[in-house]
Amino acid sequence: MARHLITSALPYINGIKHLGNMVGSMLPADVYSRYLRQRGHDVLYICATDEHGTPAELAAKEAGVSVAEFCAQAHDAQKAVYDGFRLSFDHFGRSSSAQNAEITQHFARQLQRNGFIEERAIRQVYSPADGRFLPDRYVEGTCPHCGYDKARGDQCENCTRVLDPTDLIEPRSAISGSTDLEVRETTHLFLLQSKLQVEVEAWVAEHEEEWPQLASSIARKWLTEGLHDRAITRDLDWGVPVPADTWPELAAAGKVFYVWFDAPIEYIAATKEWADADPAGRDHKAWWYEAADVRYTQFMAKDNVPFHTVMFPATELGTREPWKKVDYVKAFNWLTYYGGKFSTSQKRGVFTDQALDILPADYWRYFLIANAPESDDSSFTWEHFTATVNKDLADTLGNFVNRVLSFSRKRFGDEVPAGNAAGEAEAKLGGQIAELLAEYENHMETLQYRKAAAALRALWSAGNSYLEEKAPWLEIKTDPEGAALTLRTAMNLIHLYSVVSEPFIPASAAAMRSAFALADDTASWVTPEQARSLDAVPAGTPFTVPPVLFAKITEDDLESYRERFGGSPDA
Numbered sequence: 225m226a227r228h229l230i231t232s233a234l235p236y237i238n239g240i241k242h243l244g245n246m247v248g249s250m251l252p253a254d255v256y257s258r259y260l261r262q263r264g265h266d267v268l269y270i271c272a273t274d275e276h277g278t279p280a281e282l283a284a285k286e287a288g289v290s291v292a293e294f295c296a297q298a299h300d301a302q303k304a305v306y307d308g309f310r311l312s313f314d315h316f317g318r319s320s321s322a323q324n325a326e327i328t329q330h331f332a333r334q335l336q337r338n339g340f341i342e343e344r345a346i347r348q349v350y351s352p353a354d355g356r357f358l359p360d361r362y363v364e365g366t367c368p369h370c371g372y373d374k375a376r377g378d379q380c381e382n383c384t385r386v387l388d389p390t391d392l393i394e395p396r397s398a399i400s401g402s403t404d405l406e407v408r409e410t411t412h413l414f415l416l417q418s419k420l421q422v423e424v425e426a427w428v429a430e431h432e433e434e435w436p437q438l439a440s441s442i443a444r445k446w447l448t449e450g451l452h453d454r455a456i457t458r459d460l461d462w463g464v465p466v467p468a469d470t471w472p473e474l475a476a477a478g479k480v481f482y483v484w485f486d487a488p489i490e491y492i493a494a495t496k497e498w499a500d501a502d503p504a505g506r507d508h509k510a511w512w513y514e515a516a517d518v519r520y521t522q523f524m525a526k527d528n529v530p531f532h533t534v535m536f537p538a539t540e541l542g543t544r545e546p547w548k549k550v551d552y553v554k555a556f557n558w559l560t561y562y563g564g565k566f567s568t569s570q571k572r573g574v575f576t577d578q579a580l581d582i583l584p585a586d587y588w589r590y591f592l593i594a595n596a597p598e599s600d601d602s603s604f605t606w607e608h609f610t611a612t613v614n615k616d617l618a619d620t621l622g623n624f625v626n627r628v629l630s631f632s633r634k635r636f637g638d639e640v641p642a643g644n645a646a647g648e649a650e651a652k653l654g655g656q657i658a659e660l661l662a663e664y665e666n667h668m669e670t671l672q673y674r675k676a677a678a679a680l681r682a683l684w685s686a687g688n689s690y691l692e693e694k695a696p697w698l699e700i701k702t703d704p705e706g707a708a709l710t711l712r713t714a715m716n717l718i719h720l721y722s723v724v725s726e727p728f729i730p731a732s733a734a735a736m737r738s739a740f741a742l743a744d745d746t747a748s749w750v751t752p753e754q755a756r757s758l759d760a761v762p763a764g765t766p767f768t769v770p771p772v773l774f775a776k777i778t779e780d781d782l783e784s785y786r787e788r789f790g791g792s793p794d795a
Contacts, residue, residue, distance in 0.1 A: 226265050226266070226517075226519055227265070227266045227267075227268075227511075227515075227517055227518045227519065228257075228260050228265050228266065228267045228268070228518070228519050228520075228521065229268050229270070229511050229512075229515075229518050229519070229520040229521070229548065230253050230256060230257050230260075230267065230268065230269045230270070230520075230521050230522075230523070231253070231269075231270050231271060231491045231520075231521075231522050231523070232249040232250045232252075232253035232254075232269075232271050232522070232523040232524065233248075233249040233522075233523065233524035233525065233528045233532075234271065234272050234273065234274035234319065234487055234490060234491075235249075235250070235271075235273060235274065235302060236273075236274045236277075236279060236280075237273045237274060237275045237279075237280050237283070237294075237295050237298045237299065237302075238279040238280060238282070238283040238298070239283070239298070240301065240302065240305060240575050240576055240577045241302070241305075241575065241576055242566040242567075242573045242574065242575045242576065243559060243566065243573065243574050243575070243576065243579060243588070243592060243604060244525070244558060244559035244560075244561075244565075244566035244573065244604075245525070245566075245576075246309065246576055246588075246592060247556065247559050247592040247593070247596055247597065248523075248524065248525030248556040248558075248559065248597070249523045249524050249525060249528075249556070250271060250306065250309075250311055250523070251309065251311070251589060251592055251593065252523050252554065252556070252593065252596060252671075252673055253269060253271070253521075253523040254269070254309075254310075254311045254312055254313075254727075255589075255593055255673070255727045255728060256521065256523075256554075256668070256671065256727075257269040257312055258312055258726060258727040258730065259668045259727040261312075261748070262723075262726065262727070262748045262749045263748075263749055264748065264749070267314070268314050268495070268498075268511055269312060269313050269314050270313070270314060270315055270317070270491055270494045270495050270498065271311075271313050271315075271316050271317075271494070272315075272316060272317035272318055272319055272321075272490050272491075272493075272494040272497075273295070273298070273299045273302055273316075273317075273318050273319065274319050274483065274487045274490070275295045275299070275318055275319045275320040276319055276320065276460075276462060276463040276464065276480070276481075276483040276486060276487070277359075277361060277460075277462075277463070277482075277483035278359050278360070278361035278362050278398070278460065279361060280294065280295060280462060281460065281461065281462055282362075282398065282399065283298075285399075291461070291462040292320070292462075295318070295320055299318055301577075303316055305576045305577050305580065308576075308577075308580045308585055309576065309580070309585045309588070309589065310585055310589075310730050310731060314498060315494055315495070315497060315498035315501075316494075317490065317493065317494030317497040317498070318494075318497075319483075319486060319487055319490040319493070319494075321490075321493055321494070321497055323493040323494075323496040323497050323500065324464065324486060324489060324490045324493035324494075325464045325465070326493075327489050327492055327493045327496065328464045328481055328485070328486040328489045328493070329464065329465075329467045331489055331539060331543055332413075332456075332466070332467065332470070332481065332485075333467065333470050334542070334543040334544065334545060335415065335539070335542045335543060336470055338542055338543070338544050339416075339419070340415060340416045340419060340420065340542040341413050341414065341415055341416065341456070342413070342414055342416060343411055343412070343413060343414075343471070343474070344411070344412060344413075344414050344455075345409050345410070345411050346409070346410060346411070346412055346455065347390070347407045347408065347409055348389070348407065348408060348409075348410050348412075348459075349363050349377070349389045349390065349395065349405050349406070349407060350405065350406045350407065350408040351397045351399070351400065351402055351404070351405055351406075352402075352404060352406065353397065353400045353402035353404055354397055354399045354400050354402070356459065357408070357410055357459040358377070358389065358397055358398075358399075358405070359377075359458040359459060359460055359482075360376065360377035360378035360387075360388070360389050360458075360482075361376050361377060361378055361398065362377070362397060362398045362399055363376070363377035363389035363392060363395050363396070363397065363398065363405075364376055364377070364392070364395065364396055364397075364398050365377075365392030365393055365394050365395035365396060366392060366393040366394055367380040367382060367383060367385065367387070367392070367393075368387075368391050368392070368393055369383055369385045370382050370383040370385070375387065375392060376398075377389030377391075377392060377395070378484075379527070381527075381565075381567075384526065384527045384530075386530065390407065410459065411473075411474065411477075412455040412456075412457045412458070412474075412479065413455065413456050413457045413466065413471065413474065413479070414453045414454065414455050414456065415453065415454055415456045415485070415538070415539065415542070416453050417451035417452060417453055417454060417535070417538050418450070418451055418452060418453050420451065420538040420541055420542055421447070421450065421451045423538075423541050424447065424451065424534055424537055424538050424541065425447050427537055427541065427549065428440075428443050428444070428447060428533065428534070428537075431550075431551065431552075431553075432444065434551075434552060435533075435552060435553050435555075436553070436554065436555055436598070436671075438526055438529070438555040438556075438557065438598075438599075439529050439533060439553040439554070439555040442526060442529040442530060442533065442555070443529065443530070443533035443534055446530050446533075446534045447534065451534065451538065454535075455482065456481055456482050456484075456485040457474065457479040457480065457481055457482060458479070458480055458481075458482045459477075459478070459479065460480050461478070461480075462480070463480025463481055463482075463483070463486070464480055464481045464486045465478075465479075465480055465481075466479045466480065466481065484531055484535065485539070487531075488531060488532065488535075488536035488539070489536075489539075492508065492512050492547070495508040495511055495512060496508040511548065512547060512548045513545070513546060513547060513548070514546045515548045518548055519551050519552075520548055520549070520550050520551045520552070521550070521551065521552045521553075521554060521671075522550045522552070522553050522554065523554045523556075524553070524554075524555055524556070525555070525556050525557075525558065526555050526556065526557055526558070528555075529553065529555050532550065532553060533550075533553055537549050537550070552671075554671050556596065556597050556598060557597040557598070557599070557600055557601045557602070558597055558601045559592070559595075559597050559601070559602055559603075559604055560601055560602070560603045560604065561573035561574070561603070561604050562603060562604070562605055562790075562791065563603055566604075573604070573789075574604065574789055578789075582785070583613075583777075584731065585731065586617075586728075586729035586730070586731050586732045586774075587613050587617065587774065589728060589729060589730075590612075590613075590616065590617060590677070590728050590729055591609055591612050591613065593673050593674075593676075593677055593728055594612065594616070594673075594674065594677035594678075594681070595608070595612070595674070596673040596674055596677075598672070598673060598674060605791075606782055606785045606786055606789070606791065607782070609777075610777040610781075610782050613774065613776075613777055614776045614777055616681055616684070617729075617773070617774040618774040618775065618776045620681065620684045620685055620688060621684045621721065621725075621732075621773065621774070622772060622773040622774040624684065624687050624688055624691065624714075624717075624718075625718050625721075625736060625739075625770070625773055626769070626772060626773070627691075628691070628711060628714040628715060628718060629715070629718070629739060629767060629768075629769040629770075630769050631696065631697065631711065632711040632715065632767075633767075633769055635700060635707070635711075636708060636711065638766055638767060638768070639763075639764050639765060639766050639767065640711075640712055640715050640740075640761055640762065640763050640764060640765040640767060641708035641711055641712055641763060642705075642708060642712065642763035642764070643704075643705045643706065643707065643708025643709035643710075643711070643712055643763070644705045644706055644708070644709040645709070646709065646713065646758070646759075647709070649690070649693065649694060650709070650713050650758065653686065653690045653713065653758070654755070654756040654757060654758050655756065656686050657683065657686060657717070657720070657752075657755045657756065657758070658752040658753065658755050658756040659752070660679055660682050660683045660686060661679075661683065661724065661750070661751075661752045661755050662752040663679045663682075664676055664679035664680055664683065664724065665752070667679055668727070677728070680724070680725060680728060683720075683721065683724065684721060686717075687714060687717040687718075687721070690710075690713070690714070690717075691710070691714055694706075694707075694710040696710040696711055696714075712761075712763060713758055715740070715761050715767065716758040716759060716760055716761050717758065718736055718739070718740075719736070719737065719740055719742075719760050719761045720750055720755055720758070720760070721733075721736060722734070722736035722737035722739075723737070723747065723748075723749060723750050724749070724750060732773050732774070735770045735771075735773060736770065736773070738770070739767050739768050739769070739770050740761050740765055740766075740767050741765060741766040741767065741768075742760075742761065742765055747760070
């Protein structure tokens with residue numbers, strides 16, 4: 225039994241996310257959370273919408289509503305999709321919460337007291353056409369490093385380099401498109417990351433050998449290049465206000481904290497939102513403050529790695545308070561769409577709400593995790609998706625469940641048949657299942673998702689191999705008791721699958737499990753040793769045949785998907 229704190233990178237508020245965003249953070253965090261809960265651990269899975277910053281203002285302006293109203297509506301719309309994907313958040317909060325404002329301001333005050341924040345006059349892009357200073361994301365242009373012509377003033381989406389707006393070639397206003405931009409002087413707060421470099425390096429050195437190579441290499445690259453002092457305030461109407469008790473002039477000028485400063489703090493604030501809903505029974509500090517017994521795992525795509533492995537740890541270290549820092553960073557590469565980038569802003573690829581309109585969540589959950597972009601980018605194609613669903617889900621698992629239960633009901637009625645005692649074939653199968661289940665557990669523990677999916681698929685395949693070897697449809701003609709044993713064993717496999725498949729395909733797992741009217745079916749997990757005997761469902765247990773778990777995707781379906789979404793990123 226351990227306490228596990230799990231967070232996934234906060235989805236930004238401006239629109240429904242695409243499948244790449246889902247597989248790069250929230251879905252693998254959910255799979256891991258479900259697995260740990262099944263193993264009996266105390267798990268807190270926290271996420272939230274990231275609501276501050278310029279895209280929220282731009283999106284609200286485009287929608288013709290206030291930013292607060294836009295964010296409230298968008299939060300509910302995103303939460304509905306995540307509920308549809310059966311993401312098991314303990315709390316899904318909002319970075320615009322009062323709790324985040326309170327804790328962000330506390331962090332800023334602590335950093336100021338400890339000498340890690342200073343005011344600096346800087347030259348910033350001003351747009352006469354818009355009548356305002358343009359924060360980073362309001363400026364677009366060509367990246368000086370890779371030549372991408374839609375880079376934003378804070379970060380290039382293509383090469384992930386962090387930028388300043390003045391770095392961009394041929395900059396333009398993201399609001400009006402005007403290229404008539406000036407550089408004027410304004411005052412902002414700077415976090416002195418350079419003074420924290422040595423401490424951050426020492427902290428990363430303690431963890432990087434455990435982290436995936438993707439996460440550790442990005443962190444090391446940033447530290448090798450050196451940490452730079454960065455402005456943590458912006459000239460915006462929407463954000464956490466700079467506290468007037470510490471910086472009265474800047475507060476009077478309407479400065480707010482920059483989104484990259486307050487968004488990671490929202491992990492703590494969202495936990496406080498959760499705790500404040502039940503103050504008698506919950507305490508956010510038990511998870512975040514002097515929480516040495518907590519194992520903290522973060523999930524994110526590679527563009528978020530610098531913020532979580534370098535910048536936020538620097539912020540926490542600079543407070544000189546014992547805030548919990550991440551133990552393990554599970555970073556992902558990109559999921560591409562036919563080799564091109566999914567893009568929220570350019571509406572390219574399959575978006576999560578559209579996915580649920582087409583097929584149930586379990587189809588997507590299994591495909592995405594089985595093809596998670598762990599060591600390299602992976603590509604979504606409709607052809608690959610169709611082949612995976614039809615082969616793994618419909619044929620290997622769904623068909624096994626249906627033919628075992630349908631055949632048994634037809635020949636032996638609505639109760640699990642008794643038949644002979646388990647023999648050599650069943651002992652061999654039990655050993656194989658135990659070995660595969662141990663492999664599956666190991667991959668889940670070490671967050672190797674593609675390998676875990678392969679082990680789960682192998683568990684399903686073992687049932688099919690056993691069924692083909694025993695062939696109860698032939699066996700029943702000469703040895704009805706032997707056929708009954710075969711079917712009873714296969715039904716025990718179905719029950720096993722219902723338990724261990726739950727992290728990947730929770731709805732289908734529940735349907736499999738509910739097929740058996742077991743009086744005391746409380747097991748949350750099956751250990752390899754328990755699995756060896758394959759006797760959790762005894763003879764005489766009533767059962768039903770569930771509806772088809774996974775319908776095959778037809779050629780007509782495939783053609784309609786290609787037509788709707790395009791067969792390539794440029795289609």
